[in-house]
Amino acid sequence: MPGRRATLAALGGTLLAGRAAAQAFPDRPIRIVAPYAAGGQSDTVIRLLAPKMSEFLGQPLVIENRTGAGGSIGAGVVAQAPPDGYTLLFESFAFLVVPFIVKGLTFSYETAFAPVGQAVALPYVLVVRKDFPASDLAGFVAHARAHPGVSYGTPGIGTPGHLAGALLESRAGIRLEHVPYRGGAESARDLAAGSIDAAIGTANTFGPLVQDGRIRGIALTSAERRGSLSGLPTIAESGFPGFDITSWNGLFAPSGTPAPVLARLEAALAHATGDAETRQRLALTGNEAVTESAAAFAARIRRERPVVRQIVEQTGIRAD
The missing domain is CATH 3.40.190.10 (Periplasmic binding protein-like II)
Incomplete structure (x- = not known):
């Protein structure tokens, strides 16, 4: 069955090529989109993390502020980017809120992104x-x-x-x-x-x-x-047991990014949040560095999304 063999060979070649590309990652600068204004919470945190992440990855990180529509404009840029790890999103708790209060989104926050890791918690x-x-x-x-x-x-x-x-x-x-x-x-x-x-x-x-x-x-x-x-x-x-609204910032990649690339990005983020000097600088801005895994961050998002949905539905919160 030559046709089947050719198909399998082509598929195997594609997988090997993808694995090789992931192993070489990164071989050029990485763009991180902060969907809020320069000097704000998200921008400040990622700029404090960037030096240690860059040190780990061996490539510079280019921070790009793409503001507007509650962060959805910047998020849309990353959602439409190639899933190769070279365009990332550094988001806030608004990641969970925007889908329920902003109309006309052209992408799904729930399916368009792969969580890389939580960076900080903000009381x-x-x-x-x-x-x-x-x-x-x-x-x-x-x-x-x-x-x-x-x-x-x-x-x-x-x-x-x-x-x-x-x-x-x-x-x-x-x-x-x-x-x-x-x-x-x-x-x-x-x-x-x-x-x-x-x-x-x-x-x-x-x-x-x-x-x-x-x-x-x-x-x-x-x-x-x-x-x-x-x-x-x-x-x-x-008097209100179970009440918990804690803000956070975290890193996301487009869905479909190869697992080895996600793992390397996760390790780079952990390298930065685990650095004593970086943690101290974050603390001075009111942030608590977090070193949980990407899986733990994904679990947090799955846990908090229905809570946010319920609050929005009960209160009628809407964007202007």
């Missing part, structure tokens, strides 16, 4: 203006029940802060007024000035204001106490 915190008439979560909820429409700022629609506020509304049976900002710094400024009642954002953003007494920390949105404000209780331990 969020509920804070209030310094003269707010409550000093703990029970008092905050009681005040919100008595005065519907307590305002809270977040870094924007669909961010972890927005999801945490919406989830707290649902779990506590209260009505809050969401005030979306273009970033955490703007909400922090207005909260310190007393222009809004509360805010939910990163511990890194609000930590200095809490420590200076310009605002008051109430509770962490993560499942356990962590980060620079770990002295605060969690919402989960303050």
